[in-house]
Amino acid sequence: MARTRYFYLQLAFTLLACLFLIVPVLMSVIAGLTVNFFQGVSSGLTLRWIGVVWDLYAETIFRSLYIAFAALSVTLLIGVPAAYVLAKRPGVVTRLIEEALVLPVAIPGLATALALILTYGGFRDFRTSWVFILVGHVLYTLPFMVRSVLAVLSSFNFRVLEESAASLGAGFWRRFFGIIVPNVRSGIVAGALTVVTLSIGEFNLTWMLHTPETMTLPVGLADSYASMRLEIGSAYTLVFFVMITPLLIALQRYGLQRVTTRGPA
Amino acid sequence: MSAKGGTAIRLVGCAKTFTNGTRALERTALELKGGEIIVFLGPSGCGKTTLLRVIAGLESPDPGGRIFFDDEDVTELPIERRNVGMVFQSYALFPNMNVEENIAYGLKVHGATPQHRAKRVEEMLQMMQIGELRLRRVTELSGGQRQRVALARAIAAQPRVLLLDEPLTALDALLRERLRIEIDVLLHSLGITAAYVTHDQGEAMAIGDRIAVINRGTIVQTGTPREIYYHPASSFVADFVGTMNRVNGTLRDGSLELPGGRIPWTQGGTGAVQALFRPNDARIVTEAEAQLRGVVEQQFFLGDRTRLHVSGIADGLVVVETSEHREFRVGQSVGLRIEPGALLNLRD
Ligand SMILES: Nc1ncnc2c1ncn2[C@@H]1O[C@H](COP(=O)(O)OP(=O)(O)OP(=O)(O)O)[C@@H](O)[C@H]1O
Ligand SMILES: [Mg+2]
Numbered sequence: 001m002a003r004t005r006y007f008y009l010q011l012a013f014t015l016l017a018c019l020f021l022i023v024p025v026l027m028s029v030i031a032g033l034t035v036n037f038f039q040g041v042s043s044g045l046t047l048r049w050i051g052v053v054w055d056l057y058a059e060t061i062f063r064s065l066y067i068a069f070a071a072l073s074v075t076l077l078i079g080v081p082a083a084y085v086l087a088k089r090p091g092v093v094t095r096l097i098e099e100a101l102v103l104p105v106a107i108p109g110l111a112t113a114l115a116l117i118l119t120y121g122g123f124r125d126f127r128t129s130w131v132f133i134l135v136g137h138v139l140y141t142l143p144f145m146v147r148s149v150l151a152v153l154s155s156f157n158f159r160v161l162e163e164s165a166a167s168l169g170a171g172f173w174r175r176f177f178g179i180i181v182p183n184v185r186s187g188i189v190a191g192a193l194t195v196v197t198l199s200i201g202e203f204n205l206t207w208m209l210h211t212p213e214t215m216t217l218p219v220g221l222a223d224s225y226a227s228m229r230l231e232i233g234s235a236y237t238l239v240f241f242v243m244i245t246p247l248l249i250a251l252q253r254y255g256l257q258r259v260t261t262r263g264p265a
Numbered sequence: 266m267s268a269k270g271g272t273a274i275r276l277v278g279c280a281k282t283f284t285n286g287t288r289a290l291e292r293t294a295l296e297l298k299g300g301e302i303i304v305f306l307g308p309s310g311c312g313k314t315t316l317l318r319v320i321a322g323l324e325s326p327d328p329g330g331r332i333f334f335d336d337e338d339v340t341e342l343p344i345e346r347r348n349v350g351m352v353f354q355s356y357a358l359f360p361n362m363n364v365e366e367n368i369a370y371g372l373k374v375h376g377a378t379p380q381h382r383a384k385r386v387e388e389m390l391q392m393m394q395i396g397e398l399r400l401r402r403v404t405e406l407s408g409g410q411r412q413r414v415a416l417a418r419a420i421a422a423q424p425r426v427l428l429l430d431e432p433l434t435a436l437d438a439l440l441r442e443r444l445r446i447e448i449d450v451l452l453h454s455l456g457i458t459a460a461y462v463t464h465d466q467g468e469a470m471a472i473g474d475r476i477a478v479i480n481r482g483t484i485v486q487t488g489t490p491r492e493i494y495y496h497p498a499s500s501f502v503a504d505f506v507g508t509m510n511r512v513n514g515t516l517r518d519g520s521l522e523l524p525g526g527r528i529p530w531t532q533g534g535t536g537a538v539q540a541l542f543r544p545n546d547a548r549i550v551t552e553a554e555a556q557l558r559g560v561v562e563q564q565f566f567l568g569d570r571t572r573l574h575v576s577g578i579a580d581g582l583v584v585v586e587t588s589e590h591r592e593f594r595v596g597q598s599v600g601l602r603i604e605p606g607a608l609l610n611l612r613d
Binding site: 185 | 353
């Protein structure tokens with residue numbers, strides 16, 4: 001029964017690996033819910049730390065949310081048409097643009113942020129507003145939207161769909177919103193989930209770009225880890241989990257594996 | 266609404282050079298009468314699709330070319346304002362819509378009232394016999410069903426002109442045959458002016474009122490299927506449309522002398538000549554009546570007729586077709602007769 005033993009070995013290994021990853025998460029969650037982490041769970045469970053986090057950092061949570069949705073709006077507005085143009089005119093120039101788009105992903109966020117600060121740091125109002133962070137997030141997330149939509153666009157012959165819509169009398173905008181957009185919906189959904197998830201979790205860039213008035217959730221986390229009780233930091237982490245987990249699950253369900261299954265004939 | 270009789274189409278000096286320098290269409294003049302069905306026939310890459318797309322408005326002709334629908338110059342009109350119906354080889358149905366919505370799309374775009382739309386969609390579903398598919402997603406249809414929906418969609422909004430680019434190529438032989446007949450009946454009953462692209466000569470013969478044979482971007486001959494078949498203007502047309510025998514012989518005293526015998530020749534000239542004839546223009550006759558004698562090398566039973574490869578008639582094998590029911594033996598000698606009118610003498 002060598003095969004069975006092999007199977008159990010594998011199972012054990014997988015479980016161990018999961019434990020290795022999950023235990024710290026659980027520890028952190030528990031830490032956020034115990035009265036005193038150093039005394040252990042025996043000190044009692046409480047929502048007090050969550051309340052403290054809310055008092056101290058509610059603003060960062062909302063800021064992260066609206067930056068994420070602003071980034072989503074901008075990447076939708078720019079990214080979907082950009083993907084369409086890139087798909088429509090394949091050529092050297094569009095290849096270059098496509099590659100250039102990926103640069104902010106490849107370059108460390110810190111470097112991108114520094115470049116932004118060097119260029120626009122002089123505009124005080126801009127520098128100190130959340131829009132400055134938004135610009136960084138858009139730079140970072142845009143390629144994900146473009147690529148996701150582009151992947152769907154290149155999975156079917158959208159040109160001939162457009163041509164047949166045109167032959168039926170549809171002008172450009174009607175074709176774009178009535179034919180192109182609905183048929184790349186899966187790519188847009190996948191791209192949107194990616195953008196929101198990445199934006200909410202982005203630390204690198206944001207840490208460089210933020211001011212005390214424009215702190216986001218991940219930056220707030222770093223701040224709390226450095227200056228607050230362990231329990232508060234952990235409770236804050238718990239809040240982050242609660243926000244990001246549904247997005248991650250949605251990403252699993254509607255994310256990129258669905259992109260390829262929609263191949264109109 | 267297309268008036269009964271349909272829209273006439275006129276192309277004047279239409280050429281097409283793509284930006285990469287490919288000259289897909291030489292300067293072309295073409296006239297279609299209202300309600301006429303023309304087939305563009307030619308080998309792959311000869312420019313059939315390009316010509317169709319120029320008519321449709323998906324490609325603009327090189328400067329100087331003009332396109333008229335009746336007396337209206339539509340050269341500058343984009344496709345969405347030319348009111349043409351198009352059917353593509355790949356169907357190009359909208360995957361985000363069901364069958365009904367696909368068919369209704371053109372009507373909706375043209376601002377038809379919901380009542381008119383529903384009525385028209387109903388008519389189309391009946392006409393194409395796809396009523397039971399109305400709520401299906403188009404990805405759940407067979408090839409033949411898709412093509413029916415594509416046709417219904419193209420004609421629902423009553424276009425002035427219907428343009429079909431190899432609509433049957435993606436289907437299997439049996440279905441192709443059936444849909445070909447349906448399309449033929451449909452086009453003629455609609456009375457719509459139509460251009461139909463195919464590289465299949467059988468399809469061209471069956472559907473076209475007129476065939477335009479295209480080679481390397483040039484229309485080399487237009488004519489009825491019969492004209493094209495029996496009076497090809499060039500050896501390219503002769504070879505492309507059906508099977509053609511070519512024999513080299515000598516003209517002497519009003520006869521064409523071949524290795525297998527001699528046949529009367531009424532077209533004048535002397536000396537060496539190449540003559541062409543169709544397989545079914547050589548009749549198998551008795552020894553006494555025979556002008557030419559040869560030996561059966563191979564026979565192919567095709568159901569409705571038998572095709573023989575005969576040696577000894579000319580320098581190479583000659584293809585003969587007969588609808589006689591009798592069986593031939595390989596090695597058997599046969600006598601042939603060819604009427605003088607069936608012999609063609611093409612220079613190029
Ligand atoms: N968009 C384009 N850009 C450049 N060249 C093109 C373009 N479209 C077609 N061509 C070229 O023009 C020529 C004619 O093409 P076209 O598609 O009209 O041929 P076709 O007769 O329809 O062939 P097929 O039977 O294979 O569909 C070909 O040499 C083709 O490569
Ligand atoms: Mg073609």
